[in-house]
Amino acid sequence: MEQLARDAIKGDDEAFLDLMQACKIDLYKTALAFLRNDGDALEAVQEVTFRAYRGIRSLKEPSFAKTWLIRIMINYCNDVLDKKKRVVLDEAFIHKEGRLERHEGFEIRDAMDGLDARSREILAMKYFQDLKISEIAVALNHPEGTIKTWLNRALRSLRDKLDEKGGRHRA
Missing domain, CATH: 1.10.10.10 (Winged helix-like DNA-binding domain superfamily/Winged helix DNA-binding domain)
Incomplete structure (x- = not known):
């Protein structure tokens, strides 16, 4: 995986795709753990793939490529959750009973x-x-x-x- 990361940093698109393939299960599991929705998790993997492709040259240590990708995923998931939390809080003031049922x-x-x-x-x-x-x-x-x-x-x-x-x- 480290060699794939080195090659991807140098601009090898095939190596980048292989690196993403090697990490996609872990990225998906991370997204699912945070977002708890299959569709949202798949969308997160796509978004993180795009972000990683855009920023692969900023990866300083190829041996930490997987950790770097998971970090991008966690940041993305936290952003999504923060947006959802704002919406849920707004809805909670309108639908208090539904919110209580959700927490049972x-x-x-x-x-x-x-x-x-x-x-x-x-x-x-x-x-x-x-x-x-x-x-x-x-x-x-x-x-x-x-x-x-x-x-x-x-x-x-x-x-x-x-x-x-x-x-x-x-x-």
């Missing part, structure tokens, strides 16, 4: 929707993509210690949201 089947992914963007992306990278702390650190351009702290906070927030919705109270 609260699950982990629903709880993740309630987290801030950084927490969502770190949890997705760690648990949906199985990236190592070191790989997340490179993708987010922060020290490993910072990533560990953010991951710990994200997990605590997620646990609190799940406890909140499950009706459990801490003593």
Whole structure:
């Protein structure tokens, strides 16, 4: 995969297509984890392919091509979710009953929707993509210690949201 990335950076379109082919399942899974809709996930893969093609020459380290692509996907998904959240909040004031019904089947992914963007992306990278702390650190351009702290906070927030919705109270 690293050689494909090197060739793609140099302008080899065939290598770029092969690189995208090698990563498309992981990109799709990431999009599906965030967007939870087949159609939206497929659209996300298409958009990320376009963005990656446009920006492939900015990839500095070919060995991190997959991480770079996943980062583009996470940024795209966060943008989509932020837009949807604004619409949902607007609709919530109009359709309060429908909003409550939507939250009755609260699950982990629903709880993740309630987290801030950084927490969502770190949890997705760690648990949906199985990236190592070191790989997340490179993708987010922060020290490993910072990533560990953010991951710990994200997990605590997620646990609190799940406890909140499950009706459990801490003593």
